[in-house]
Amino acid sequence: MASAEAHLEAEALPPISEGDMNEIRAALEKGDLTAAATKAQEILANEEQIQLHIAVTGESGSGKSSFVNAMRGLQDHEEGAAEIGVTETTMECSPYPHPQHSQVIFWDLPGIGTPNFRPDTYLKEVQFDRYDFFIIISSSRFTYNAATLAKEIQAQGKRFYFVRSKVDQDVSNERRLYDEEGVLKAKGKQATETRSQWYDEMAVLLRIRQDCERKLARLGIRSPQVFLVCRDDFSMKYDGPILLQTLLDDLPSEKKLSFLRCLANTSREVLRQKKKELMKYVWLKSLVSCGASAVHTGAASADVDTGVLVTSLKEYCRTFGLSEESLQKLAKQVNKPVKELKAVIKSPLEDEITKNVLIKLLTKSLGGAVQYTSLLMKALPEEWQAIGCLVSAAISFPSTFFLLRNFLSDAAADAERVLQKALEGTTQKSHLWS
Template sequence: MASAEAHLEAEALPPISEGDMNEIRAALEKGDLTAAATKAHEILSNEEKIQLHIAVTGESGSGKSSFINAMRGLQDHEEGAAEIGVMETTMECSPYPHPQHSHVIFWDLPGIGTPDFTPDTYLKQVQFDRYDFFIIISSSRFTYNAATLAEEIQAQGKRFYFVRSKVDQDVSNERRLYDEQGVLKAKGKQATETRPQLFDEMAVLASIRQDCERNLARLGIRSPQVFLVCRDDFSMKYDGPRLLQTFLDDLPSEKKLRFLRPLAITSWEVVRQKKKELMKYVWLKSLASCGASAVPIPGLSTSVDTAILVTSLKEYCRTFGLTEESLQKLAKQVNKPVKELKAIIKSPLDHEITKDVVIKLLTKSLGSAVQYPLVLLKFIPVVWGVIGCLVSAAIAFPSTFFLLRNFLSDAAADAERVLQKALEGTTQKSHMGS
């Protein structure tokens, strides 16, 4: 028993209502496993319907569309990408769902300050209440319009973030003032506090950030925080990782998983948080798999809905980037053969998950289910306190629980190994969390 507890952590509950929880308890206490499983399935289905709406606004030509494409993992020229241009190309609020996770929707809003969209009517015109938070972008100094918009968003109780785009261009332009050895070129130029004798990228970034913050402070924004980003390697470079983490920290609990699922694996912290949020739903998925659609598994003394389990394992693979498409894209990004990344993966990839694979994994999890069923009483008392006495679920529930839990842990471990391999020999490691 002690060894089982050593491999388990207390399960946090998903953000579901007390009423739904009581309904599950009541059904189980009556011995109605089908009703309890149906309710669990309903809760999971409702969770899948939750949407996250992110508004991206700013002056025309500030890079709104490119930012949206970067957040969606698309190049500007790819099919489905937001249209870009040197002139204002967005004349109405345009939704851009994430290609693989359509519940996350980025909105390309018209540029504020154009004749048709003035600060005093802007929020009403773009349907303010639709969005969960706003991103205000500028490719130079933030203007009075941006500051006015931020104050109005804040006054109406929503969050906003200042994002300074095209920072890589600024760094490149500054670098041209230095020779190949990184020494400031002559021609009358002298080193200053913001332009040292030797090229220092961190000093350039600090100067840009301070300039933006001072400008916003002059416009009346208290303690402004500015995130510096670029189009390429957005999620791994400059303030990209910190911006994504800030979004996540500020989201309400019921929407954290919405944002995490499509988030690229750019740090070990992202892996940890994905695993933590997904783990909250393991017991609900286990309960749902014991419902009316459950069928006997040949050779096993249990009945489960294998379709739910197949869907769940595929979801874990996609969330941790264990798909052909994700691995190919990562390999190209870090300039490594994709076979090197695949070689260290121990779990099946998304396309390899089948009913037969689930049954094989379920057989392996039976050992833990039979040996340590009472351990679940401590870690998921909401369900096990009553489900343990139901003969129809006494083996099926803990079997699926351990299957899902173990596969999720293995997928997270694979994601960490892939990340480690991807970063070997690259300079991007300095931008990553630890």
Template sequence: MNPYNSAEKKFNFLAEFQSCRCIIRRAMEDPFGKEHINTFKKLLQTNVAAAAAQIKAYLKEQDNIPLNIAITGESGSGKSTFVNAFRGLDLKDQSDAAAPTGSVETTMEVKSYPHPNFPNVTLWDLPGIGITNFPAAKYLEYVGFERFDFFIIISADRFTENDMKLALEIQKMEKKFYFVRSKIDQNMWAEEQTQSEFNAEKTLSIIKESCVDGLLKLKIESPQVFLVSCFDLHLYDFHLLTKTLERELPAHKRDALLLSLPSVNCEMISEKKEALKAKIKYLASLSALTAAVPVPGLSVAVDVAILVKASLKYKKTFGLDSMSMENLALKSCVLLTDLRAVMTSRLSLDVINKELIIHLLLLSGVLVALIASEEVSRLIPLLGIPAAAAISFIFSYKALKDFLNMLAEDAQTVFTKALGLNSSV
């Protein structure tokens, strides 16, 4: 007998979801998404299918928040090299995905470079202002300044009057801008060759003070200057730059930036882990809502699909996918086999697909619990639904959290193997 057509329909079916709703509500206490959370709660009171669809839409929206970063500066300053390094590409990459680099100006027009793993994040390689013959205001109009979330102004040496004029115009338009002194590794090498008592920290301090003083003389107020080597992002100020960007970006854009950044130290890996962990409650809620539908096999199939998709995202975010690992091996001059040797999780070592996820769930006992939740829902269609949903939520949450922890731990060990613990000067 179909329970929905029986006399039992006199009961308020949705009331039987009360315990499930409470779990989901408690899980979804998100200070940055109160408007969405309130929508989810209202839908849970009236339409479970709509609530699931709304959560899916929210997660998709979060994955597609656009972040547009403008990279500009004088000819030959290293803009294209910075674009490639920021996107985690091998700096010798000559494919169409890489920004062309060279010792002369190679950027003659505005060119977009989406992140290979996070296409919602785009770096825009802009032509050097010096070759356009436009005044600063016209230059910004030419490149379409409205689309950019912030500007990074790059110089290989001292910042110029053109850089200053551009910064002042950006400031007038109430956009953020940051100064990056690129090729700092070359400067440090040159200083070490000419100084009898070379001190790295003192030399870096002198270079930064010189840049700041020069910008102050050009009437830039409180200039933010970062010393960066595109060949060694884990050194110098790249981590300070990313921290500053995270702090000054609007809240809804921060995760887009953080997840797309190359992992240059253990702290960044931990931050990525926390950002990904915050989304687990939504994915587990989808699992719970699906478990409430008494269709044999549906809940487990959905759970496996959720776990496959989430694990693939975790792997790419931590830089454990094949392309990122190969690039890291090249940059660090550590054999790829040696990097893979320190990884312990099968999620890191094997291809992630539904067969692997099912195998891992069987080993952990989670799959048995998920199947049991379906049986409870099927055998006791109404009264068993809240229990089934709660079980599905709890065990899906546990599996997602365990998988995230496994991959984060492997990322930490790989980073340590490749670059060592002393990741900044």
């Protein structure tokens, strides 16, 4: 542990106002750990309440409802899933919170261009201002209505993304034109500039994408980007991972963590960004734990609030998919025994974290707390080092800080190993493991 901590670098700051920072510092200078912890808890609670509203729209029958279900990690038949059908089933704006992270809300909007929702009044009728960004879906070609909607969204200062759904069906239909060896069947078919003699899935996808982009350009969309997705294995196949990463990159900093929490752990980059965002809040959680202990004991001491820490460790496991339910789901998705995925995990799963497990982990941190107090300053951003000095006198703060920091790092490393094991022998590994 000592050698690992010797290379600590300061983490980035969470989005905290200067006023809140000064309030915490002032409380600590007065020796009021409880007041400082209360403010830290307030900041964390506010972060938990940050909402993200994602609008999913497009032509009727384009697969909007299935896309909403895929983004929420649900199958179309599962309880709480958006209703699907061969006819238009969405007649009003329907909110669907993420099952585990209710602050992220996906809105299944009525199909644009239907009699009740004309393009010229559509944004007003669906309450445009409510959404952070729009996803415009088509299952074939993007129409004039889709392009008109995109232009209006852009004119009003919000982002939109074109998504071409049901790509797996197109790929399957094209594959039927070739024999088992991948050679174009001669009967009634000849190789052309767009269809080669040998089957090439990447060429098929490129042709679909270029066709969509060319038609959108003709409709007046400058440099359109189209993401190709399918319902099954959405977050791991075709452009699903690229779409999710693009959405994440475009979000304002204060909303990134909300979106990250609901993302499946299907790429190394997503895992690293989850770790980076969660690490920003470790010192606040440590302060809350110490302050909660002070409420019970009447003074700052070596004690910590175990309830706060157990909740935090479980949160880390849940975010990185380190639970029995998440692992079972992933094993089924990649068609591998769950035992293989569990074999690479070194830290406790969410279901295994109890007060007794926490005490064992905390004891290890307590043993070196004094030794690592100086290193604590290296892990805090310069703006917060004064606060670190004020609370590090209580041995509980550095021990709690390093407990949370190390467990978070271990959970992130476990998640990477699980992903690597899950992707072994699959065609998705090249673009998900980079």
